[in-house]
Amino acid sequence: CKENRDRKYAMFNKNQNEDLINRIQIEKEIYQAIEDKTFTVYYQPKVDLDGNLVGAEALIRWFHRERGMVSPGQFIPISERNRSIIEIGKIVMEKTYSQIREWIDSGLEPVEISINVAPMQFSDRGFIDYIDELQNRYDIDPDLIEFEITETGIMENEKKTTEIMHLLIERGYSISIDDFGTGYSSLNKLKDYPVTTLKIDKSFIDPLPDNASSNIVKTIIELAHFLQYRVVAEGVEKEEQHLLLATLQCDMIQGYFFHKPMPSTHFVKLMKKPASA
Ligand code: C2E
Numbered sequence: 001c002k003e004n005r006d007r008k009y010a011m012f013n014k015n016q017n018e019d020l021i022n023r024i025q026i027e028k029e030i031y032q033a034i035e036d037k038t039f040t041v042y043y044q045p046k047v048d049l050d051g052n053l054v055g056a057e058a059l060i061r062w063f064h065r066e067r068g069m070v071s072p073g074q075f076i077p078i079s080e081r082n083r084s085i086i087e088i089g090k091i092v093m094e095k096t097y098s099q100i101r102e103w104i105d106s107g108l109e110p111v112e113i114s115i116n117v118a119p120m121q122f123s124d125r126g127f128i129d130y131i132d133e134l135q136n137r138y139d140i141d142p143d144l145i146e147f148e149i150t151e152t153g154i155m156e157n158e159k160k161t162t163e164i165m166h167l168l169i170e171r172g173y174s175i176s177i178d179d180f181g182t183g184y185s186s187l188n189k190l191k192d193y194p195v196t197t198l199k200i201d202k203s204f205i206d207p208l209p210d211n212a213s214s215n216i217v218k219t220i221i222e223l224a225h226f227l228q229y230r231v232v233a234e235g236v237e238k239e240e241q242h243l244l245l246a247t248l249q250c251d252m253i254q255g256y257f258f259h260k261p262m263p264s265t266h267f268v269k270l271m272k273k274p275a276s277a
């Protein structure tokens with residue numbers, strides 16, 4: 001009946017309004033956080049098949065005074081919509097470069113750190129200039145930095161993204177295709193992207209060691225090695241998953257089974273001092 005429909009509609013509207021108010025509120029707070037630089041970077045270790053530290057992914061964290069930790073899954077999509085991701089991305093890059101400089105200066109031997117980049121950052125003219133500026137300011141070997149861009153992100157603006165990827169590769173940076181398998185890039189395309197690493201999406205790792213998924217993961221690893229890419233499995237939570245990935249000769253593993261994302265103060269304890277020290 002109409003009354004019922006009206007009530008449902010009013011309820012739908014109420015939820016929708018709450019969502020909107022919530023989003024506008026977060027948006028306002030994002031701008032404040034950018035100004036105050038209240039973002040932090042955590043590092044999630046990547047290990048080789050023996051569990052040795054070989055790299056880490058830089059992951060943004062936002063500790064909000066009242067809300068507590070706001071997950072990136074919540075605010076990154078909002079910041080992509082209002083383009084503040086460009087500023088946030090710069091903060092993450094700046095913090096990561098300066099952190100690596102600090103590690104080196106304190107006598108540690110840093111491993112390669114991957115930085116997530118949203119497709120919109122790649123379409124910003126200033127992106128490469130900013131990287132060069134950080135490189136000059138902190139004097140970091142590009143070998144120590146990798147950029148992660150999602151498969152769908154590359155496809156969104158293929159021409160521009162490929163152009164920027166080439167500029168990064170020329171400078172000696174590595175590039176990883178994140179969430180690999182969730183987009184639909186044809187294999188033909190894949191070999192034209194100037195990338196160095198494939199990162200298999202967690203959704204393929206979760207069901208392991210199930211037979212069907214094992215076959216998919218096996219195929220991805222073989223393909224990656226055929227194209228001379230390194231392969232990372234992400235979201236590894238169980239020993240069986242790790243053992244299977246070892247059998248399949250996956251190069252690197254990232255996931256809670258080995259390490260969760262952690263602040264630099266914890267991460268440094270996993271890093272080596274140079275052999276000469
Ligand atoms: P992502 O790039 O796919 O990053 C991996 C996410 O999976 C991280 O979530 C990580 O904490 C989580 N993860 C890793 N291993 C496991 C595991 O074994 N089990 C489970 N359940 N989760 C695992 P996080 O840090 O919440 O980040 C979520 C997403 O937010 C990232 O997904 C990325 O898309 C985005 N993001 C995070 N930091 C940045 C950043 O600095 N810049 C940009 N543009 N995006 C970022």
Ligand code: CA
Pocket residue numbers: 057116148178
């Ligand atoms: Ca990532």
Ligand code: CA
Pocket residue numbers: 112142143144145146172173174
């Ligand atoms: Ca590298």
Ligand code: CA
Pocket residue numbers: 178179199201202234
């Ligand atoms: Ca991912």
